[in-house]
Structures are given as structure tokens and as C-alpha cells.
Amino acid sequence: MSNRIDVKKTxxxxxNGAFPxxxxxxxxxxxxxxxxxxxxPCLASRKDLKDAVVAARAAQSGWNKASAYNKGQILYxxxxxxxxxxxxxxxxxxxxxxxxxxxxEKEVTDAVDRLVWYAGWTDKISSLSGALNPVAGPYYNFTIxxxxxxxxxxxPESPSLLxxxxxxxxxxxxxxxxIVLASTKAPLSAMSFAEVVATSDVPAGVINIxxxxxxxxxxxxxxxxxxxxxxxxxxxxxxxxxxxxxxxENLKRIYTFKSADPGRILAFLEHKTVWHPxxx
Amino acid sequence: MSYYGLVDGTEASLKKYLASLSGVDQxxxxxxxxxxxxRSIKAASKRWAIDTAISMVDLTTLEGADTPGKxxxxxxxxxxxxxxxxTVPSVGAVCVYNDMVGIARAHLDLIGGEHVxxxxxxxxxxxxxxxxxxxxxxxxDAVDAGASEIDMVIDRGAFLSGRYIEVFDEIVKIREVCxxxxxxxxxxxxxxxxxxxxxxxxxxxAMAAGADFIKTSTGKVAPAATxxxxxxxxxxxxxxxxxxxVQIGVKPAxxxxxxxxxxxxxxxxxxxxxxxxxxxxxxRIGASALLNDLLMQRMKxxxxxxxxxxxxxID
Numbered sequence: 001m002s003n004r005i006d007v008k009k010t011x012x013x014x015x016n017g018a019f020p021x022x023x024x025x026x027x028x029x030x031x032x033x034x035x036x037x038x039x040x041p042c043l044a045s046r047k048d049l050k051d052a053v054v055a056a057r058a059a060q061s062g063w064n065k066a067s068a069y070n071k072g073q074i075l076y077x078x079x080x081x082x083x084x085x086x087x088x089x090x091x092x093x094x095x096x097x098x099x100x101x102x103x104x105e106k107e108v109t110d111a112v113d114r115l116v117w118y119a120g121w122t123d124k125i126s127s128l129s130g131a132l133n134p135v136a137g138p139y140y141n142f143t144i145x146x147x148x149x150x151x152x153x154x155x156p157e158s159p160s161l162l163x164x165x166x167x168x169x170x171x172x173x174x175x176x177x178x179i180v181l182a183s184t185k186a187p188l189s190a191m192s193f194a195e196v197v198a199t200s201d202v203p204a205g206v207i208n209i210x211x212x213x214x215x216x217x218x219x220x221x222x223x224x225x226x227x228x229x230x231x232x233x234x235x236x237x238x239x240x241x242x243x244x245x246x247x248x249e250n251l252k253r254i255y256t257f258k259s260a261d262p263g264r265i266l267a268f269l270e271h272k273t274v275w276h277p278x279x280x
Numbered sequence: 281m282s283y284y285g286l287v288d289g290t291e292a293s294l295k296k297y298l299a300s301l302s303g304v305d306q307x308x309x310x311x312x313x314x315x316x317x318x319r320s321i322k323a324a325s326k327r328w329a330i331d332t333a334i335s336m337v338d339l340t341t342l343e344g345a346d347t348p349g350k351x352x353x354x355x356x357x358x359x360x361x362x363x364x365x366x367t368v369p370s371v372g373a374v375c376v377y378n379d380m381v382g383i384a385r386a387h388l389d390l391i392g393g394e395h396v397x398x399x400x401x402x403x404x405x406x407x408x409x410x411x412x413x414x415x416x417x418x419x420x421d422a423v424d425a426g427a428s429e430i431d432m433v434i435d436r437g438a439f440l441s442g443r444y445i446e447v448f449d450e451i452v453k454i455r456e457v458c459x460x461x462x463x464x465x466x467x468x469x470x471x472x473x474x475x476x477x478x479x480x481x482x483x484x485x486a487m488a489a490g491a492d493f494i495k496t497s498t499g500k501v502a503p504a505a506t507x508x509x510x511x512x513x514x515x516x517x518x519x520x521x522x523x524x525x526v527q528i529g530v531k532p533a534x535x536x537x538x539x540x541x542x543x544x545x546x547x548x549x550x551x552x553x554x555x556x557x558x559x560x561x562x563x564r565i566g567a568s569a570l571l572n573d574l575l576m577q578r579m580k581x582x583x584x585x586x587x588x589x590x591x592x593x594i595d
Binding site: 050053057220223224225226250 | 584585586587588589590591
């Protein structure tokens with residue numbers, strides 16, 4: 001018989017590279033498929049979102065200036081850290097969703113592989129979507145993709161880890177910073193993923209993770225003037241209309257995605273065309 | 281001059297006056313300031329506080345790189361902080377270097393900003409290291425160019441080495457140069473005075489010498505306007521009022537960058553000196569970045585959603 005007292009983890013938010021509790025003090029209960037209590041994660045408030053946006057905005061120019069090579073290294077580093085903590089993620093997925101061990105392991109493997117795949121795109125995306133355009137004059141005419149700024153995303157309910165990685169990573173590949181709302185029912189792996197991010201040389205503020213209710217936070221994300229784009233893949237299609245209306249005021253780009261492909265990276269990039277005179 | 285009957289202008293009387301001051305309980309001041317900072321101001325009170333804070337801002341640019349164009353843009357912003365919303369009040373004053381006073385005054389008058397004052401930093405700002413003749417000429421230039429407020433720095437070297445009478449005489453002389461044309465604000469640079477006792481001493485010294493305002497800092501030294509320092513200065517003006525029935529203003533400057541900080545300052549004023557001090561003639565906030573945050577918070581209260589820095593001017 002063990003005399004040790006359980007050391008239970010407090011699931012907090014991840015904002016600006018730190019792990020604050022929600023300023024509202026609110027929490028909600030997470031239960032497994034059988035209804036057994038598991039944890040009390042934070043129910044993020046509008047002010048938490050605001051703080052995350054301020055952090056993401058401050059981090060954006062620095063992250064955007066990092067070389068594609070450096071961004072790729074950092075994304076690969078996230079994959080390394082995740083690989084090293086594989087058993088914890090497998091455990092958490094099983095605890096919350098009740099899936100088989102094989103299924104949970106596959107999700108973590110896919111998540112690591114997906115990160116590596118996105119890491120590879122950092123130095124290829126501008127070659128894929130950029131162009132040297134023929135023009136009728138003595139000019140070089142380039143089109144190059146540039147980051148949009150601060151992007152928010154709503155991760156799908158499941159798969160909770162892979163879905164989160166598909167929401168976060170394509171956004172930051174091109175130099176954007178992100179605020180993501182994790183799966184409401186299964187937020188444990190998202191908050192453990194925050195610990196992975198915190199130890200992967202990702203600059204503070206580049207990835208910010210909130211937990212809470214989608215119908216509360218999505219409209220705040222849509223109407224916030226300082227968020228440039230929004231991925232609502234994780235939101236039920238019934239709510240899309242309302243969110244698009246709220247985002248119209250500030251001309252926010254709002255998208256949904258079905259799969260992981262380079263289009264998901266390009267959605268939150270803007271193309272700039274540059275004219276450069278050709279010398280004699 | 282009578283110096284409110286507190287001193288007669290001699291070194292002996294000044295020493296006696298300063299020695300009569302009680303010391304400051306440092307731990308108590310820190311705790312009191314921290315406690316007042318926990319107040320939460322919401323809804324209608326917040327709205328009132330934002331507008332009050334805007335009207336108290338001394339919109340400041342004190343850079344070596346200041347140009348007439350930048351000062352003029354600052355003046356336009358001072359008169360109409362939000363060009364899309366005429367209900368936003370004008371700020372208290374613009375605060376510039378000596379040589380920009382004429383440009384600022386002319387531009388303010390041109391655009392209907394006669395009610396906005398021009399404050400000039402003076403007496404070899406920010407270090408205060410120059411001869412008395414230079415300091416007087418510096419101030420005279422600013423007054424002649426149309427400054428309605430003079431922000432002078434004290435000689436911290438003299439103060440810290442105990443030559444209080446030098447500091448006192450300097451303030452008296454600059455006060456004479458200001459005459460009835462300009463208000464005098466005396467900057468202590470509290471970050472260099474080290475202790476709260478010194479801040480209290482400097483406050484009483486400046487008030488007796490004829491300051492209309494006492495001001496924390498130049499903005500060039502950190503720490504600047506920390507809450508406990510402002511608390512000590514507000515207690516000083518409160519006690520001075522009890523002694524003389526004269527109200528002296530307070531101006532924190534430096535490090536007040538967002539709405540939350542500004543509202544904390546207003547709470548300090550209300551709870552220490554009293555609500556009579558909550559007006560631009562007795563409380564000013566020296567700042568540059570603060571105004572944009574106040575405007576963004578105001579937009580948020582009107583629109584119901586958070587604003588973006590892209591919707592306010594950079595300077």
C-alpha cells in the first residue's frame with residue numbers, strides 16, 4: 001500500500017509563454033465517457049482572450065522575422081519534445097475519451113508526424129506559392145507570400161491532440177501568431193501540449209492556448225478588431241453564419257478546413273507583388 | 281516673499297521646517313498603494329475615469345529626434361484625440377522641449393486648441409546640470425515663446441548632499457521668472473531620490489518655495505511614477521493643504537502606459553488627497569503611449585468589442 005498523496009495537475013491556460021489561471025476564476029468539469037470526474041480546467045473569459053491577443057500581437061513581428069530555416073527547426077523541436085512525452089499523451093487521450101491504447105498511440109504518432117511535415121513546409125511554401133511574373137517592361141516582378149498577423153483558431157472536439165496541431169501549426173508556419181481554443185470535452189492533451197511548446201524554443205506569445213466554451217469565445221474572437229483571421233473548423237456549422245457576421249465588421253478572413261494540406265498554410269498568408277527595376 | 285509663513289528664506293528656517301516633517305513608513309506606504317491598486321473600476325465609473333484621465337494627460341514628446349511636424353501632429357491629437365469621435369475631451373496640455381514651445385502654441389491656436397496648454401521642460405532638463413544663469417534663461421525663453429506651464433527639474437546632486445537651500449532658492453528664482461504667465465511644476469526625479477522620506481522632504485520644500493505642481497519624474501529614469509511614490513506625494517499635498525489651505529497639484533510621469541495604470545492613479549488621488557483633486561488643474565499624468573490605450577478602451581466600451589492599435593495613430 002502506498003502512503004503517497006496524489007500529485008494532481010492543475011490545468012491552466014497558456015498565454016505569452018506562461019501558464020496563468022483564467023482571470024475570471026471560472027472552471028468547468030471534464031468527465032470521461034463513463035461520466036467519471038477527471039479535471040477542472042479553466043473556463044477562459046473575454047479578458048483572457050484579450051491578454052492572449054496582446055501577447056500574440058507583440059510576438060508577431062519577431063516570429064515573422066525569424067528565418068524559414070529557424071521556424072522549421074523550432075517546429076521540428078516541438079515534434080521532438082512531443083515524441084519524448086508520448087506515454088503521457090497516450091494516457092491522457094485514453095483517460096478522457098476511453099479509446100483503445102492502439103488508437104491513442106496512433107493519434108500521438110500522427111500528431112508527431114504531422115508536426116514534422118509542417119516543419120518541412122516553412123522553407124518551401126514561398127517557392128510553392130510565390131512567382132516571378134513576366135511583365136511588359138524592364139522590371140522583375142515578384143509575388144511573395146507574407147504573414148497576415150494574429151490568427152485565432154477553434155480546434156475540433158476530436159481528435160483532441162491531432163486536431164489541435166492541425167489548427168495551430170499551419171497558421172504559424174508562415175509567420176503568423178495564434179490563439180487557439182482547445183477541445184472543450186477533451187482539453188487535457190491541449191494543456192500538456194502547451195508544456196511541450198513551452199520547452200521547444202517557441203518564442204513567448206507565438207502560440208497561446210485557451211480552454212473554455214466555443215459558443216462563448218468564438219463570437220469574441222470574431223468581433224475582436226486585432227485578430228486578422230479565424231479558423232472555425234472546430235465549430236459546428238450551425239454557428240458559422242453568426243460568426244461570419246461578427247467578423248464582417250473588421251474584414252476578418254474566416255475559413256474552415258477539412259484536411260491538412262498546403263492550402264491550409266496559404267489561407268492565412270497574403271501575397272505581395274513587388275516591382276524591381278532591371279539595371280541596363 | 282512669504283513662503284506661506286512656513287520659512288523666511290534663510291537656510292536655518294528651511295532646515296527647521298524640513299526637520300519638522302514626519303518620516304514615511306515605507307512598508308505601510310507600499311502596502312497601502314498595493315491595496316488601493318486592487319480596486320476594480322467598471323462600467324459607468326470606468327467610462328468616467330477614462331474621460332477624466334484623457335483630460336488630465338500631458339501629452340508628451342521629449343526626444344532628441346522631435347521635429348516641428350511631429351510636434352504639430354501631437355498638438356492635433358491633443359485637441360481631438362480621436363478624430364472620429366468629438367465627444368472625446370482634449371488633453372490637459374502638450375509637453376515639449378523648450379525650442380518647440382512656439383511651434384506647439386502656434387499650431388494649437390491655429391486648430392482651435394486655445395484651451396490646451398503648452399508645458400515646457402526647463403532648467404537643463406533632464407539632468408538639471410547647468411549654471412543658474414542658464415536655467416533662468418532657459419525658462420525665460422519658454423515663457424516668452426508662450427509656455428503656460430514650466431516643468432523644471434531640481435538639482436538632485438544638491439538635494440542629496442543636503443544643500444536644500446540651493447534647491448529652494450532655485451525654485452524661488454524660477455517661480456519669479458514664471459510670474460503670472462506660467463504655472464510651475466517641479467520635477468523631483470524620484471527614482472534618484474532613493475527613499476520615500478526624501479520624496480516627502482522634496483515635496484514640502486518645493487511647495488513652500490512656490491511650486492504649483494509637484495511632479496515625480498522626467499521619464500528618462502526608471503523607476504518613475506510608482507504607486508507608493510505618488511501616494512507619498514499625494515499625502516504631502518493633503519498635509520500641506522491642512523497647514524496652509526493652498527491646493528498644490530500632483531503630476532506622475534513615466535511608466536504609466538495603460539488604462540489600468542491610469543485608473544489606479546485616479547483611485548490613489550481620490551483616496552489620498554480627495555475627490556477635489558480629481559481635475560486637470562490639480563492632477564496631470566505625463567505620458568505618451570497612455571493616450572492610445574485610453575482611446576482603445578473607450579472604443580471598446582462604445583463598440584462592445586476589443587479595438588486594434590491599427591485604429592489609433594502611432595505617435
